[in-house]
Amino acid sequence: xxxxxxxxxxxxxxxQEQGVFRADGRRCDRDFRDAYxxxxxxxxxRVSGAAGRPLIWAWKQPKPDLRRSGHLISGTxxxxxxxxIPDERVLLSDFDGWHFRLNSSYLPVSSADMESxxxxxxxxxxxxQRENPRITTMELKRRIDxxxxxxxxxxxxxxxxxxxxxxxxxTPEMTFEDYEQHxxxxxxxxxxxxxxxxxxxxxx
Numbered sequence: 001x002x003x004x005x006x007x008x009x010x011x012x013x014x015x016q017e018q019g020v021f022r023a024d025g026r027r028c029d030r031d032f033r034d035a036y037x038x039x040x041x042x043x044x045x046r047v048s049g050a051a052g053r054p055l056i057w058a059w060k061q062p063k064p065d066l067r068r069s070g071h072l073i074s075g076t077x078x079x080x081x082x083x084x085i086p087d088e089r090v091l092l093s094d095f096d097g098w099h100f101r102l103n104s105s106y107l108p109v110s111s112a113d114m115e116s117x118x119x120x121x122x123x124x125x126x127x128x129q130r131e132n133p134r135i136t137t138m139e140l141k142r143r144i145d146x147x148x149x150x151x152x153x154x155x156x157x158x159x160x161x162x163x164x165x166x167x168x169x170x171t172p173e174m175t176f177e178d179y180e181q182h183x184x185x186x187x188x189x190x191x192x193x194x195x196x197x198x199x200x201x202x203x204x
Contacts, residue, residue, distance in 0.1 A: 025054030072203035095182035097159030
């Protein structure tokens with residue numbers, strides 16, 4: 001599978017010296033640690049031989065445009081590494097879908113799905129209140145949160161269904177005009193022999 005990963009230029013030095021590069025996870029944003037840990041477990045479940053290690057991010061599509069900003073901290077010397085990684089070592093997911101996991105929110109397949117989900121929540125709330133009119137606000141919230149989180153967590157699995165995500169996000173009510181699906185890839189390591197091309201750049 002042809003992929004592109006954007007890294008600090010030190011990563012190129014490490015893989016050239018050691019023959020392999022593995023992430024250490026130390027630079028993971030504190031706010032996203034839970035989401036990243038969840039994705040590591042998904043890789044471990046879905047990718048044969050995966051150990052649940054920190055992940056390396058790459059793009060399957062589109063190829064990263066180095067004229068754009070936001071790839072690395074501005075001024076950072078970086079490299080865009082074109083890699084050829086065996087399919088069986090890679091887990092692909094929809095980039096827009098991943099943001100719902102980052103935000104711990106429900107991942108819908110349409111605006112109607114989202115509206116239906118909210119309506120179900122309202123119905124469950126009213127049903128709980130009818131069953132036990134004396135239920136405390138704290139207990140009500142706890143029971144609702146447990147039930148809702150099961151549904152939310154189940155919806156995150158949709159991000160791995162690329163055709164489903166493409167059909168969901170290309171609709172006018174779900175996204176913007178001229179939508180292009182962004183497919184991200186994660187894997188636990190790559191070797192120097194898997195590098196096909198190196199492009200140096202300074203992050204904007």
